[in-house]
Amino acid sequence: MRNYLGRDDHRFNRLSSFLYWEGNLEAKKIHQIKRNVYYIETESGSKYILKGHSNAQNVKQQWEFFDRVHSSKIISFVRFPNGKREITTGTNYSWTLSPFVIGRKLNYESENDRKKAVETIKFFHEQANQVFVKNMVRKQLFYQRWMNRMERFKATKEIFEKYGYSYIYDEVMLMMKKYLDVVSDYPWYHDQIAAERNGSWVHGDIASHNFIQNESTYLIDFDLLQCTVQMYDYIQLGQRFLPSIEWDLDTLVSYNMVEDQNLERYLYSVFVPSDLLREWMHFLMKKRTISIEDYLQKMEIEWSQRKKFLHQVRKTIK
Numbered sequence: 499m500r501n502y503l504g505r506d507d508h509r510f511n512r513l514s515s516f517l518y519w520e521g522n523l524e525a526k527k528i529h530q531i532k533r534n535v536y537y538i539e540t541e542s543g544s545k546y547i548l549k550g551h552s553n554a555q556n557v558k559q560q561w562e563f564f565d566r567v568h569s570s571k572i573i574s575f576v577r578f579p580n581g582k583r584e585i586t587t588g589t590n591y592s593w594t595l596s597p598f599v600i601g602r603k604l605n606y607e608s609e610n611d612r613k614k615a616v617e618t619i620k621f622f623h624e625q626a627n628q629v630f631v632k633n634m635v636r637k638q639l640f641y642q643r644w645m646n647r648m649e650r651f652k653a654t655k656e657i658f659e660k661y662g663y664s665y666i667y668d669e670v671m672l673m674m675k676k677y678l679d680v681v682s683d684y685p686w687y688h689d690q691i692a693a694e695r696n697g698s699w700v701h702g703d704i705a706s707h708n709f710i711q712n713e714s715t716y717l718i719d720f721d722l723l724q725c726t727v728q729m730y731d732y733i734q735l736g737q738r739f740l741p742s743i744e745w746d747l748d749t750l751v752s753y754n755m756v757e758d759q760n761l762e763r764y765l766y767s768v769f770v771p772s773d774l775l776r777e778w779m780h781f782l783m784k785k786r787t788i789s790i791e792d793y794l795q796k797m798e799i800e801w802s803q804r805k806k807f808l809h810q811v812r813k814t815i816k
Contacts, residue, residue, distance in 0.1 A: 520585035521578030545598035562631035601712035626699035736768035
């Protein structure tokens with residue numbers, strides 16, 4: 499244990515020296531939150547979040563966006579004490595600072611927190627219009643990324659077979675293919691062009707931990723910021739809300755995230771089980787707190803609820 503702590507002390511000392519020499523930031527306290535994310539407290543009492551980035555173009559896009567959008571609802575980058583926007587380790591890897599905001603993350607099990615998330619995203623979308631940057635990072639449309647995720651999911655088929663859940667794999671794949679075909683038929687390309695012309699942006703990762711709640715509600719972590727159809731944020735919210743609202747269609751619709759003319763494609767997009775695939779792949783990659791068999795049992799229960807939700811959608815759309 500002593501050796502382990504010693505390595506940590508050495509690493510933090512190196513980081514402290516790096517921050518001082520490259521950013522003129524005198525760190526009194528350094529606490530690692532997760533990989534490449536640190537809480538920093540300075541000698542003067544200022545508190546920051548330090549984050550490492552491997553994508554320099556993504557950082558440039560965020561800086562340009564923050565320069566143009568001065569919102570009370572977003573936690574943006576700030577400069578280092580010496581005026582630098584980011585400091586680098588001599589490669590393309592760079593570090594940024596953001597103010598540390600005391601608060602809690604939202605909890606989508608709470609009705610009040612779900613409403614706060616929707617209100618905050620709507621407010622953000624209003625401000626994230628007519629925003630134009632030179633270093634825009636273009637990405638595939640969301641359903642194309644879902645198709646790529648489906649290809650990665652295929653590689654896990656043997657795990658389902660090993661534990662006796664082949665039928666879950668087969669049904670998920672069938673539904674993914676069928677409803678990705680349905681969703682891809684909507685005019686997303688036309689809407690993407692319109693979004694770029696209007697300078698309309700999405701946050702891109704509206705997990706509950708990317709909201710900070712105190713007297714107000716703030717958005718953090720804009721790594722997946724994208725100039726694209728703003729409905730994408732609401733599709734993500736819908737997928738994340740459903741387990742907490744017992745997969746009830748009427749409750750989801752009551753949040754009024756999209757206009758009536760877009761409700762059909764919104765609901766079909768929410769149904770596509772891309773989030774189930776995402777969480778499954780994350781589970782396989784991270785340190786596991788439950789067994790694969792236990793996880794698959796939970797997936798089986800959730801999958802039956804998803805199918806009931808689809809039945810509600812079909813009845814509503816007809």
